[in-house]
Amino acid sequence: MEETNKQVPVTVLTGFLGAGKTTLLNRILTEQHGKKYAVIVNEFGEQGIDNDLVVDADEEVFEMNNGCICCTVRGDLIRILSGLMKRADKLDAIIVETTGLADPAPVAQTFFVDQDVADRTKLDAIVTVADAVHLSTQLTDHHEAEEQIAFADVVLLNKIDLVDESGLEVVKERIKKINPFAKIINTTKCGVSLNEILNLDAFSLKRVLDVEPDFLTSDHDHEHDDDVTSLSFVSDTPLDMEKFQDWFSKLLQTKGQDILRTKGILDFTGESDRYVFQGVHMLMDASPMGKWPEGKERSSRLVFIGRNLESMNLKEGFENCKSA
Amino acid sequence: MKADTSQFPELDKTKFEQRGTEFKLGIPVTNAVTVGNSIAVGFGDGTVRIFTSGKSSEPIKAHKGIVLCMSKDGDNILTGGDDGRFLKISLDGKISEIGNFGTRWVDHVTANNGSLVCSSGNIVYLWSLNHKQPKLFEHNSTIGGIAFDTKGRRLAVSRYGGVTLWKKDYSNKWNSSELNWKGSHNKVIFSPDGKYLVTSMQENQLHFWRLKDKIDSAMSGYGAKIKSFAFVDDSKYLATSGAKEAVCWPFDGDGPVGREPICLPYVGNKLVTFVEPFPNENAILTGLSDGSVFLSEIEKASNTIIIRSFTEFEVSAIAVTKDCSHLLIGDMGGNILWTSIWDKEKK
Numbered sequence: 001m002e003e004t005n006k007q008v009p010v011t012v013l014t015g016f017l018g019a020g021k022t023t024l025l026n027r028i029l030t031e032q033h034g035k036k037y038a039v040i041v042n043e044f045g046e047q048g049i050d051n052d053l054v055v056d057a058d059e060e061v062f063e064m065n066n067g068c069i070c071c072t073v074r075g076d077l078i079r080i081l082s083g084l085m086k087r088a089d090k091l092d093a094i095i096v097e098t099t100g101l102a103d104p105a106p107v108a109q110t111f112f113v114d115q116d117v118a119d120r121t122k123l124d125a126i127v128t129v130a131d132a133v134h135l136s137t138q139l140t141d142h143h144e145a146e147e148q149i150a151f152a153d154v155v156l157l158n159k160i161d162l163v164d165e166s167g168l169e170v171v172k173e174r175i176k177k178i179n180p181f182a183k184i185i186n187t188t189k190c191g192v193s194l195n196e197i198l199n200l201d202a203f204s205l206k207r208v209l210d211v212e213p214d215f216l217t218s219d220h221d222h223e224h225d226d227d228v229t230s231l232s233f234v235s236d237t238p239l240d241m242e243k244f245q246d247w248f249s250k251l252l253q254t255k256g257q258d259i260l261r262t263k264g265i266l267d268f269t270g271e272s273d274r275y276v277f278q279g280v281h282m283l284m285d286a287s288p289m290g291k292w293p294e295g296k297e298r299s300s301r302l303v304f305i306g307r308n309l310e311s312m313n314l315k316e317g318f319e320n321c322k323s324a
Numbered sequence: 325m326k327a328d329t330s331q332f333p334e335l336d337k338t339k340f341e342q343r344g345t346e347f348k349l350g351i352p353v354t355n356a357v358t359v360g361n362s363i364a365v366g367f368g369d370g371t372v373r374i375f376t377s378g379k380s381s382e383p384i385k386a387h388k389g390i391v392l393c394m395s396k397d398g399d400n401i402l403t404g405g406d407d408g409r410f411l412k413i414s415l416d417g418k419i420s421e422i423g424n425f426g427t428r429w430v431d432h433v434t435a436n437n438g439s440l441v442c443s444s445g446n447i448v449y450l451w452s453l454n455h456k457q458p459k460l461f462e463h464n465s466t467i468g469g470i471a472f473d474t475k476g477r478r479l480a481v482s483r484y485g486g487v488t489l490w491k492k493d494y495s496n497k498w499n500s501s502e503l504n505w506k507g508s509h510n511k512v513i514f515s516p517d518g519k520y521l522v523t524s525m526q527e528n529q530l531h532f533w534r535l536k537d538k539i540d541s542a543m544s545g546y547g548a549k550i551k552s553f554a555f556v557d558d559s560k561y562l563a564t565s566g567a568k569e570a571v572c573w574p575f576d577g578d579g580p581v582g583r584e585p586i587c588l589p590y591v592g593n594k595l596v597t598f599v600e601p602f603p604n605e606n607a608i609l610t611g612l613s614d615g616s617v618f619l620s621e622i623e624k625a626s627n628t629i630i631i632r633s634f635t636e637f638e639v640s641a642i643a644v645t646k647d648c649s650h651l652l653i654g655d656m657g658g659n660i661l662w663t664s665i666w667d668k669e670k671k
Contacts, residue, residue, distance in 0.1 A: 060484065
């Protein structure tokens with residue numbers, strides 16, 4: 001998943017029907033003069049995309065035949081991305097628009113699982129367009145809305161002119177509670193500077209180092225069990241690598257379906273490098289990322305976004321990884 | 325002492341490269357298909373070029389974007405593209421449109437006895453000879469590959485979860501049966517003797533069914549997806565890409581179950597990306613991820629010769645003319661080698 005110049009960036013646009021995905025898409029296509037984009041849409045999407053390279057997709061989710069039930073990929077994306085890479089002219093970027101009810105996990109997992117796709121393209125970011133008026137209801141009624149927020153690198157909170165200030169704060173708190181990483185951008189009619197949503201390289205491990213999760217101080221008291229929430233842990237005591245790997249791999253194996261996204265920076269006893277990882281369900285990209293910066297305290301930080309996190313004894317598991 | 329150029333292909337041009345013509349077109353080669361003593365090549369800019377001994381090869385503008393797939397119908401070429409068009413192209417470059425699916429890609433094309441077939445999305449379209457309207461075969465997922473058996477009575481359609489086998493009865497009615505195996509199936513082929521059906525999968529493995537008793541099994545152990553595989557010497561071996569050796573499974577006798585494949589190694593330790601049977605011989609042409617191509621006898625790996633040295637781009641097409649006089653190699657960097665196979669003096 002690490003970048004090379006040959007990889008074409010892929011931006012995934014998610015969001016419920018009517019939130020403004022097509023408005024955003026058309027803004028990207030008309031404002032980026034001289035750039036060559038391929039746009040992958042689904043046949044049930046909103047109409048009227050102004051681009052000469054539009055590909056129809058079927059949103060086919062395939063289970064990989066490797067014994068892991070949460071390892072699903074988008075078969076149509078593998079086919080289309082592999083085909084697009086045979087083009088004579090180089091694409092500047094590819095944009096995938098999903099249907100309103102799509103789960104973003106198979107899209108993200110496609111870039112981990114398929115070697116041809118990973119060699120030639122890279123997932124740049126998941127951008128979720130949310131309707132400031134309706135998001136709260138959608139989050140309550142549809143688990144897909146929660147997943148789209150949970151996987152987002154950027155949440156474009158659209159139509160803010162239609163809610164009052166306190167209503168806006170409530171929606172933003174709700175988003176942050178699900179996903180403390182996502183950058184929330186307030187817009188009307190998707191009016192956003194395109195460099196805030198394109199070429200973010202949000203899935204590279206280098207970017208994990210830059211992200212400071214925006215946690216709420218509130219506790220996790222009144223959620224339903226199946227609400228998507230996030231939990232984070234910090235430790236100034238170095239971790240034991242073997243204990244951590246043991247705990248973490250077992251955790252993902254058994255609870256990977258409920259854990260949507262993870263990110264972390266780890267300080268292991270006896271290691272001079274920082275270890276960085278980020279994952280989607282059970283799939284993980286991890287690597288040492290150079291020495292700890294001088295003059296900065298070494299510490300481990302770990303964030304989970306998922307369902308039923310309270311039942312996983314995450315705090316206890318993490319505490320047990322500390323070096324004695 | 326003489327340097328062995330086959331060990332250091334970069335040091336010298338092979339005799340085939342010296343004898344043949346090299347084209348550096350810079351456009352990815354997506355397909356090549358043998359049509360009699362000509363070879364038609366499809367490219368990533370939508371063009372097709374036809375190579376015939378003694379003639380020049382001009383680009384034919386067939387599709388808007390990419391030639392996704394190719395096959396032949398008698399002396400004509402069939403192509404499918406990302407412009408949603410299914411085309412028939414004659415050897416003199418005349419194009420006729422058989423079908424048009426708009427923004428939906430034409431992913432696979434084939435033909436048998438004048439019937440023209442393509443797939444787009446989850447539907448197979450079959451135009452019988454002299455029929456204007458196609459017959460539609462619908463499936464539960466996007467189609468990974470289509471293939472006729474040698475007689476043209478059975479049409480295999482691979483998909484998510486297995487293969488749908490369409491069989492034409494003697495009143496020319498098509499009936500389907502399902503061969504199921506979990507996972508996503510891509511390219512599908514029949515063995516030339518009609519006894520086996522083989523698919524490549526999204527996972528790094530192949531799957532086969534013995535059709536008389538529906539016994540099936542996986543062929544695994546590959547390091548990469550298997551993009552290219554073909555039966556060699558009638559149905560004796562199945563040669564496959566996807567490993568650093570050309571893996572050849574025995575399909576004679578009772579088939580490959582419980583038997584070891586023959587693995588043909590190549591210098592450079594690169595991934596095999598393309599295999600093409602050499603007509604009428606127990607031999608294969610093997611293309612690697614660095615662009616080099618070798619000719620090997622399956623049962624005598626020491627009889628391996630180098631055809632093309634490396635170009636740095638993976639081999640994406642190899643084809644031999646019907647009379648075995650010429651061969652063509654194409655790669656993802658748009659390099660083509662078109663050469664006679666035999667020395668003129670020897671012939």
